[in-house]
Amino acid sequence: MRRRNIVGLVAGGVLVSGRSTIFAAPERIRRVTALFPMPKSDPHFVENERLLRESLRKYGWEEGKNLTLIVASVGSDPAQIDEALPEILTSEPDVIVSRSTAVALALRRRPQQTPVVFLQVSDPVAQGIVATMQKPGGNMTGFTVLEPSVGGKWVELLREIAPDVKRIAFLQDGASSPVSVALAQAIEQVSRCLGVEPLIIPLSERADLEPTFERLSALRPVGLLVAPGAFSLENRSLITALAARHRIPALYPFRYFVTAGGLSSYGSEEAVGFQQAGDYVNRILHGAKPGELPIQGPNRLTFILNATVAEDLDLTVTPALLAQADEIID
Numbered sequence: 001m002r003r004r005n006i007v008g009l010v011a012g013g014v015l016v017s018g019r020s021t022i023f024a025a026p027e028r029i030r031r032v033t034a035l036f037p038m039p040k041s042d043p044h045f046v047e048n049e050r051l052l053r054e055s056l057r058k059y060g061w062e063e064g065k066n067l068t069l070i071v072a073s074v075g076s077d078p079a080q081i082d083e084a085l086p087e088i089l090t091s092e093p094d095v096i097v098s099r100s101t102a103v104a105l106a107l108r109r110r111p112q113q114t115p116v117v118f119l120q121v122s123d124p125v126a127q128g129i130v131a132t133m134q135k136p137g138g139n140m141t142g143f144t145v146l147e148p149s150v151g152g153k154w155v156e157l158l159r160e161i162a163p164d165v166k167r168i169a170f171l172q173d174g175a176s177s178p179v180s181v182a183l184a185q186a187i188e189q190v191s192r193c194l195g196v197e198p199l200i201i202p203l204s205e206r207a208d209l210e211p212t213f214e215r216l217s218a219l220r221p222v223g224l225l226v227a228p229g230a231f232s233l234e235n236r237s238l239i240t241a242l243a244a245r246h247r248i249p250a251l252y253p254f255r256y257f258v259t260a261g262g263l264s265s266y267g268s269e270e271a272v273g274f275q276q277a278g279d280y281v282n283r284i285l286h287g288a289k290p291g292e293l294p295i296q297g298p299n300r301l302t303f304i305l306n307a308t309v310a311e312d313l314d315l316t317v318t319p320a321l322l323a324q325a326d327e328i329i330d
Contacts, residue, residue, distance in 0.1 A: 030061070030285050031068045031093040035085075035107075037076040037100045037176070037230035044233065044256060045073065051271055052097060055278025061285070074103060076176040076230030081106040089114075095281050098142070100230045102176045104129050108140065115290045117280045118142030119273045122179030122228065124295060133295040141280060141290040143273050144297045145228060146253065148179055150266070151186030154251050157266055157303065157324075158223045159194055162249035162315055165223035169199040169216055171239070177229025187225060196223075206235055209242060217246040224250035226257070228267070236260045249313055255304050258329055263309045268298035302326040 034052055038045045049071045053063075061067040070093070074084040081103055089096075089112075096116045098104045104118040108129050121129065122145055130136035155168060170187050172180035184200045191198040199222070201212055216222050224243055226232050232239060233256075240262040243250045252258065253267040280293055304327045310317050322328070 027066055029066055029068055030095075031070070031091075032056070032061075032095050032097060032281060033089065033093040034069065034071045034097040035074045035088070035099065035103050036071065037074060037081075037103060038234055039075075040073050042234070045071075048099065048270075048274070051274035052277070055274050056281060058275075059278055059282035061282065074106075076100070076102055076234060078102055078106060078175060082109070085110065095284050097277055097281065100176065100233075101127060101129075101178055102230055104140070104142070105178075113139040115284045116140040116142070117277050117284070117290065119277055120145045120228070120270075122146055122177075123148060123182065126182070127178055130295060135292065136295055137291040139290055141293040141295060143276050143280075144295060145268050145273070146179075146298070146301075148182035149186050150301070151183040151225070152190035154225050154253075154266060155187055155190040155194065155196070157264070158225065158249065158251040159196065160318075160321060160324075161251065161264055161305070161310070162221070162223050162313075164221045165196065165249065167197040167199055167219055167222040168225060169201055169219075169222055170225045170227065171201050171203055171212070171232070172227040173203050173229055173231035175204070176231040177227040180227035180229065183227060203231065206238070209235060209238055213242040213246050213248070216248060220246075220248070222248060224248050226250065226252050228253040232257075236262075244309065244312070247313055249315060255302070255327075258304050258306050261309065262306065263313065263315075264303070264305045266301060266303045268301055272298065304329065 036045055036048055063069055072088045074081045092112060092114050096114055098107055098116055098118040099120050101121045104121050107116050116139055124130045130140055168191050170184055188198040236257050237260050240257055240260045250263050252262050252265040255265050258265045284290055303325050305325045306329045307317060308330055
């Protein structure tokens with residue numbers, strides 16, 4: 001019996017004139033979901049989204065080509081985050097990018113084992129997010145924002161900026177910034193060594209800020225430090241405005257406080273963190289296991305000073321301070 005002549009699929013190819021041409025199956029479009037604590041109306045949400053898109057594009061991941069990227073706001077309150085996650089993650093993505101300790105902790109509580117790359121997290125081992133820095137294990141890895149010992153450096157820098165302060169207040173929100181407890185310990189220790197009275201002030205909601213600054217104003221000369229976290233990020237404009245109104249010199253953990261009108265900051269660069277996150281997302285999408293990717297800390301911390309705010313507060317910017325500053329904003 002003669003075999004029927006066929007022009008069709010043969011062994012995954014198309015048989016034409018006795019030769020087969022192989023057509024590769026189209027690459028599956030990957031899904032990445034990013035979870036941010038600030039509302040979408042916040043300009044910083046837009047900036048973080050831009051940084052993430054640019055980082056992923058650097059590694060060849062482009063929307064409409066091989067990537068679907070969903071960026072959602074989940075808030076900063078742990079209960080609010082837990083409530084938002086099931087609706088946002090109705091269909092599990094290939095990778096989740098998480099910004100803030102509170103969001104990472106909420107993802108850690110989920111039974112699903114979707115790979116997670118976290119940013120802006122402090123002391124993830126102590127928080128129970130990962131097993132160790134070198135070998136995180138499980139489904140989570142990422143990048144830390146600071147070590148608790150940096151609290152001591154904040155005190156020293158603030159004293160250089162405002163040498164007349166007799167007290168240093170530290171605003172902390174434990175819910176959105178669990179590391180603030182360890183930071184407070186470092187701040188208390190170094191403050192006492194320098195003969196400055198530490199004032200640890202817990203906050204829980206935005207309404208606490210104005211009466212807190214009223215009380216601090218009565219304690220001048222007083223300096224101000226602020227814990228990193230979603231609470232201070234969301235309220236940065238109000239915090240810097242109140243510090244200016246009550247003429248309280250402040251050192252903040254990130255540059256975005258200074259661009260919002262704050263005096264100074266000492267901390268990691270957010271853009272670098274998103275660049276690193278893009279690398280880890282790319283590795284995971286190519287088969288790497290998050291539990292085998294080591295946790296990385298910031299490779300440098302930067303000191304930024306707003307010279308205009310310093311002048312408004314009648315502070316002298318010494319040559320020594322200028323030499324230390326990585327950036328002067330006029």
